Amino acid sequence: MLKIKVPATSANLGAGFDTLGVALNLYNEFIVEESDTVQIETYPKIPEFENPDKNLFVKVLKKTCEYIGNDFHGVKLTQKINVPVSRGLGSSATAIVGAIVAAFTANKKVLTDEEFFNIAYQFEPHPDNLLPALKGGFITACVEDKKTYYSKIPFPEELKFVVVIPDFELSTEKARKVLPEKVSLEDAVFNVQRVSLLISSLVNKDFDLLKVAMNDRLHEPYRKKLIPNFDKVVENALNSGAVGVSLSGAGSCMIALAKENFEDIGKSMVEAFNEVDIKAEYKILEIDKEGVQVEF
Numbered sequence: 001m002l003k004i005k006v007p008a009t010s011a012n013l014g015a016g017f018d019t020l021g022v023a024l025n026l027y028n029e030f031i032v033e034e035s036d037t038v039q040i041e042t043y044p045k046i047p048e049f050e051n052p053d054k055n056l057f058v059k060v061l062k063k064t065c066e067y068i069g070n071d072f073h074g075v076k077l078t079q080k081i082n083v084p085v086s087r088g089l090g091s092s093a094t095a096i097v098g099a100i101v102a103a104f105t106a107n108k109k110v111l112t113d114e115e116f117f118n119i120a121y122q123f124e125p126h127p128d129n130l131l132p133a134l135k136g137g138f139i140t141a142c143v144e145d146k147k148t149y150y151s152k153i154p155f156p157e158e159l160k161f162v163v164v165i166p167d168f169e170l171s172t173e174k175a176r177k178v179l180p181e182k183v184s185l186e187d188a189v190f191n192v193q194r195v196s197l198l199i200s201s202l203v204n205k206d207f208d209l210l211k212v213a214m215n216d217r218l219h220e221p222y223r224k225k226l227i228p229n230f231d232k233v234v235e236n237a238l239n240s241g242a243v244g245v246s247l248s249g250a251g252s253c254m255i256a257l258a259k260e261n262f263e264d265i266g267k268s269m270v271e272a273f274n275e276v277d278i279k280a281e282y283k284i285l286e287i288d289k290e291g292v293q294v295e296f
C-alpha cells in the first residue's frame with residue numbers, strides 16, 4: 001500500500017503565463033493498493049472519478065506501467081480530494097504527478113526528470129503546474145528542443161496566498177481555447193517586463209511592485225470574460241490590503257498575495273462574486289516546499 005500526497009499548484013501568477021508556478025499547502029491524497037481489478041473510491045464522492053475508463057490517475061498509472069515495461073493488472077485506488085477541480089489549482093497535475101510517482105515507487109524504479117516529462121507531457125503539455133506539484137516551491141520553467149529547463153526561486157516567507165474559489169468550474173481546456181493564436185509585440189514586451197519584475201520583486205521583497213508585476217496581457221484579458229466580476233474581485237482584494245492579484249492558473253479561482261489582512265481580503269473577494277450571484281469561499285494558504293510525498 002502506498003499513500004501519495006500531492007500539493008495543489010497555482011500557475012502563471014499573472015504575467016508568468018505557462019512558466020511560473022507555486023505549490024500550495026492544500027493536498028490531494030491517493031492511496032494505492034494492489035488488486036486484480038480497478039476499484040476506485042473517492043472522498044468526497046465524484047462519480048466521474050470512480051469510472052475506471054475516465055479517471056485520470058488510472059489512465060496515467062496504466063501509461064506509466066507501459067512505459068516501465070510492466071503489465072498493469074489493476075489497482076485499488078482511494079482518493080481524498082481536497083483540491084477543487086477545474087478551478088486553476090492544478091488538480092489535474094496532482095493526478096498526473098501522483099500516478100507517475102506511484103508507478104515508479106511500486107516498481108522500485110528511480111524516476112528521472114526526463115522520464116517524468118516523457119510521460120506527464122502526454123497528459124498536460126505545460127510544466128508550470130507539474131513541476132511545483134512534483135518538486136514543491138516556486139518554480140520557473142520552459143521547454144526547448146523537447147527538453148525542460150527549470151529553476152526554483154526563493155519565495156518570501158512574509159507572503160501568504162488568499163485563494164477565492166467560486167462555485168463554478170472552468171476547465172483548462174476551455175480556458176486555453178479562448179486564447180489568441182498570436183499577440184502583438186507590445187503585449188509580448190508588456191509581459192516580459194512584468195514577469196522579470198515579478199521575480200525580482202519577490203526575491204528582493206519589494207512587495208509594492210507586485211501590483212503592477214502581476215498584470216498580464218497574454219491570457220487574462222481573454223479569460224476574464226469567463227470570470228464574472230473579475231475586475232471587482234481584483235479591486236476588492238487590493239483595497240483590502242493584497243499586494244498583487246491574478247487569475248490562478250486558467251481559473252476559475254483567483255489568487256491574492258498578501259502580508260496581512262488575509263481574512264478581510266478573502267471576504268472582499270467572496271463579496272465581489274456574491275454581487276453577481278456566484279457563491280464562493282476562500283482559503284488562506286502558504287507555499288508547500290516539499291512537493292509530492294510518498295508514505296509506505
Ligand SMILES: Nc1ncnc2c1ncn2[C@@H]1O[C@H](COP(=O)(O)OP(=O)(O)O)[C@@H](O)[C@H]1O
Pocket residue numbers: 028049055056057079081084085086087088089090091092093094095170171172173249250251
Ligand atoms: N483527484 C483527481 N483524480 C483524478 N482525476 C482528477 C483529479 N483532479 C482532477 N482530475 C482530472 O483533471 C480534470 C481537471 O483538469 P483541469 O481542467 O486542467 O483543471 P485544474 O485547473 O483543476 O487542473 C478533471 O476533469 C479530471 O479529469
Ligand SMILES: N[C@@H](CCOP(=O)(O)O)C(=O)O
Pocket residue numbers: 009010011012017018019087088089090091092126128129172175176219248249250251
Ligand atoms: N499555464 C496554464 C496553467 C493551467 O493551470 P490549471 O491549474 O488551470 O490547470 C494555463 O494558464 O493554461
